Amino acid sequence: MSTDFTYDLTIHHAPDEGGHFLANGTLFGGCFAAETLMQPLKEIETAFFEAWADDEFQAERLSLLKHYAGRATPLYHAQRLSKEVGGAQIYLKREDLNHTGAHKLNNTIGQALLARRMGKKKVIAETGAGQHGVATATVAALFDMQCDIYMGREDMRRQAPNVFRMKLLGANVIPVDSGTATLKDAVNEALRVWVANCEDTFYIFGTAAGPHPFPIMVRQFHTVIGQEARAQCLEQAGKLPDVAVACVGGGSNAIGLLHPLRDDDIRLVAVEAAGYGLETKEHAAALCKGKAGIIHGSLSYLLENDEGQVQPTHSISAGLDYPGVGPELAAMMESGRLEVDSATDDEALAAFQTLTKIEGIIPALESSHAIAAGMRIAAGMKPEHIVLINLSGRGDKDLGTVMDKLAVNAEGEAA
Amino acid sequence: MSRLSDVFSRCKSAHRSALVSYLTAGDPNIKTSEILLNTLAAQSDILEIGMPFSDPMADGPVIQAASERALAAGTHIQDVFRLTAQVRQQHPDLGIVLMGYANIPFVLGFENFAKQAVSAGADAVLLVDIPPEEGHICDAIFQQYGLDRILLLSPTSTEERIQLVCKHASGFIYYVSLNGITGADMGDMAAIEQQVGHIRKHTTLPLCVGFGVKTAKQAQEVGNFADGVVIGSHFVHTIPTHIADLETMNQALKQASLSIKEALLA
Ligand SMILES: Cc1ncc(COP(=O)(O)O)c(C=O)c1O
Numbered sequence: 001m002s003t004d005f006t007y008d009l010t011i012h013h014a015p016d017e018g019g020h021f022l023a024n025g026t027l028f029g030g031c032f033a034a035e036t037l038m039q040p041l042k043e044i045e046t047a048f049f050e051a052w053a054d055d056e057f058q059a060e061r062l063s064l065l066k067h068y069a070g071r072a073t074p075l076y077h078a079q080r081l082s083k084e085v086g087g088a089q090i091y092l093k094r095e096d097l098n099h100t101g102a103h104k105l106n107n108t109i110g111q112a113l114l115a116r117r118m119g120k121k122k123v124i125a126e127t128g129a130g131q132h133g134v135a136t137a138t139v140a141a142l143f144d145m146q147c148d149i150y151m152g153r154e155d156m157r158r159q160a161p162n163v164f165r166m167k168l169l170g171a172n173v174i175p176v177d178s179g180t181a182t183l184k185d186a187v188n189e190a191l192r193v194w195v196a197n198c199e200d201t202f203y204i205f206g207t208a209a210g211p212h213p214f215p216i217m218v219r220q221f222h223t224v225i226g227q228e229a230r231a232q233c234l235e236q237a238g239k240l241p242d243v244a245v246a247c248v249g250g251g252s253n254a255i256g257l258l259h260p261l262r263d264d265d266i267r268l269v270a271v272e273a274a275g276y277g278l279e280t281k282e283h284a285a286a287l288c289k290g291k292a293g294i295i296h297g298s299l300s301y302l303l304e305n306d307e308g309q310v311q312p313t314h315s316i317s318a319g320l321d322y323p324g325v326g327p328e329l330a331a332m333m334e335s336g337r338l339e340v341d342s343a344t345d346d347e348a349l350a351a352f353q354t355l356t357k358i359e360g361i362i363p364a365l366e367s368s369h370a371i372a373a374g375m376r377i378a379a380g381m382k383p384e385h386i387v388l389i390n391l392s393g394r395g396d397k398d399l400g401t402v403m404d405k406l407a408v409n410a411e412g413e414a415a
Numbered sequence: 416m417s418r419l420s421d422v423f424s425r426c427k428s429a430h431r432s433a434l435v436s437y438l439t440a441g442d443p444n445i446k447t448s449e450i451l452l453n454t455l456a457a458q459s460d461i462l463e464i465g466m467p468f469s470d471p472m473a474d475g476p477v478i479q480a481a482s483e484r485a486l487a488a489g490t491h492i493q494d495v496f497r498l499t500a501q502v503r504q505q506h507p508d509l510g511i512v513l514m515g516y517a518n519i520p521f522v523l524g525f526e527n528f529a530k531q532a533v534s535a536g537a538d539a540v541l542l543v544d545i546p547p548e549e550g551h552i553c554d555a556i557f558q559q560y561g562l563d564r565i566l567l568l569s570p571t572s573t574e575e576r577i578q579l580v581c582k583h584a585s586g587f588i589y590y591v592s593l594n595g596i597t598g599a600d601m602g603d604m605a606a607i608e609q610q611v612g613h614i615r616k617h618t619t620l621p622l623c624v625g626f627g628v629k630t631a632k633q634a635q636e637v638g639n640f641a642d643g644v645v646i647g648s649h650f651v652h653t654i655p656t657h658i659a660d661l662e663t664m665n666q667a668l669k670q671a672s673l674s675i676k677e678a679l680l681a
Contacts, residue, residue: 018548030548030549031549032544032545032549033546034473034543034546034567035566035567035568035569035580036567036595037571038572038576039576040571178483179470179483184470188472192472192473192596195595196595196599197594198571291522292522293522294516295470296470296472297544302518304522307491308468308492308518308521308522308523309469310470310518
């Protein structure tokens with residue numbers, strides 16, 4: 001799209017004042033935070049809603065999204081993939097072409113502008129795949145802010161190229177060894193650091209989860225995805241998609257794509273990481289297999305044992321390897337508006353290879369889960385139908401993981 | 416009157432501040448934990464019994480590690496109740512607070528939790544991540560079962576929040592002396608005293624001060640203006656320090672608590 005895209009800046013389906021999303025009388029979200037964080041969170045909430053209503057803030061945000069991030073990202077009709085699948089037409093929302101290679105920058109631009117507006121000189125963030133860390137380090141470089149990124153040591157190993165990118169961008173990457181040394185522990189550690197430094201530090205939360213106001217704020221910054229995709233699909237195909245599909249870690253790319261479509265007559269599908277299979281314990285499918293629980297400031301679905309201890313998760317993709325999920329997606333599932341699906345490590349890996357070979361697009365392993373499920377769904381539909389898949393990021397960061405995994409699989413086959 | 420208010424009136428008559436001690440239940444294992452909890456209970460006016468949790472977001476490394484040890488040793492919530500009951504049996508006048516994170520009672524069901532907590536002999540519950548705004552999920556049940564709900568205040572709490580917390584808290588109010596996690600270094604004493612004085616204008620509840628209190632001297636200073644002094648990491652730390660020898664561990668905990676107790680009596 002060459003002309004300026006016009007975004008709808010109205011906040012639709014807002015949670016209640018306390019950040020609760022209600023579905024059939026069940027409550028999700030909220031602000032389950034320690035007292036020390038309550039006031040800093042209130043300040044962010046106030047600042048966010050003020051900024052959102054401020055034309056100048058929006059003009060600067062949208063200008064950065066356009067000229068710096070490169071929005072609007074394309075909607076691409078993947079014709080060869082559609083033919084290969086032999087069902088519905090598959091359209092890919094190309095968030096992989098967003099600057100830094102994933103949707104994550106939409107959110108960090110918004111939050112960094114907010115941090116600057118609030119006079120904070122320092123930003124911190126957690127990261128799993130490293131994409132949110134890179135997106136945060138990027139805006140910190142742009143706005144000349146000090147930046148500390150907390151990352152599980154296991155994830156640093158899996159996503160080494162992103163660790164180096166963050167360092168090049170001038171951020172400190174601080175390894176987290178506690179618990180399972182993955183994303184949830186990085187969130188714990190970032191929260192601990194934030195508690196001690198909330199005076200001068202802004203916590204740029206990376207997904208549409210966490211305590212209020214993060215779920216609503218992160219969602220608003222990402223609705224550009226769904227708003228663009230909706231208009232682009234109408235323009236290119238002359239109609240809305242029949243199904244919209246996105247992968248879910250904490251839920252930011254999913255809510256960004258799906259929220260602007262929720263009042264349309266469209267099937268909305270969230271795809272979780274099934275790891276070694278939903279029948280095993282080694283997955284990260286909080287919506288499919290979790291129960292209600294409270295973690296990281298929010299009431300939502302959670303992978304936990306019968307006594308509320310959070311369970312270790314597994315996914316081939318670090319960005320989906322998280323035991324919780326954003327409260328709004330949980331509420332949308334509860335109310336029946338959202339379908340949940342999943343893809344295993346192997347299915348994601350196969351989709352990764354298929355998209356690469358057939359379309360010349362190397363997807364992130366996270367996004368490969370959405371591709372895998374989207375292809376499956378499209379296969380059962382007719383050629384006049386449209387399946388819209390959020391290609392949330394590009395796969396360069398995953399080449400090491402894929403290389404190792406393919407080598408192991410080949411050995412297995414040879415044996 | 417609740418047992419907690421009895422505790423504070425007794426301390427008040429003795430012109431001293433209450434010693435509020437913390438240990439994580441099941442640390443380093445259930446059997447030893449029973450001994451340690453009773454050792455600490457003997458020196459304390461109120462015992463906070465920590466319910467181990469996989470993701471202790473508000474805790475520093477010392478108490479995080481305590482949770483990890485307790486869970487690794489196979490501590491279940493039923494063990495926490497059992498340990499509580501054992502402490503209660505030996506210490507009928509002790510105030511007992513079950514402390515931890517929201518998800519444990521939430522998953523058990525607040526009603527089920529409250530019932531078992533009361534029958535084990537707990538007087539109050541302190542859930543770090545249920546601020547007054549989210550009290551709607553548990554307050555009515557705790558009240559029905561006669562469990563006090565301890566709430567926190569911190570240096571970031573505004574006037575409005577102080578009023579809100581004072582309105583919803585019962586038992587006592589726990590003033591977190593610093594913006595940080597458990598086990599950090601203590602903030603400026605004069606500022607803490609001033610803030611405690613300020614909170615008093617809003618409540619008649621006893622005010623306890625904690626987070627970062629490690630030395631007898633600090634405890635004594637805090638005791639001069641607070642109704643209770645909370646000591647956690649300093650006591651928990653004796654466990655990993657003497658992990659190889661349970662007898663010295665128990666002795667070290669006894670010594671540590673005695674020296675704080677003496678400072679409060681002085
Ligand atoms: C490319 C990509 N997609 C998806 C995710 C998952 O996060 P979310 O569910 O917030 O979109 C990540 C997280 O790192 C990511 O890097």
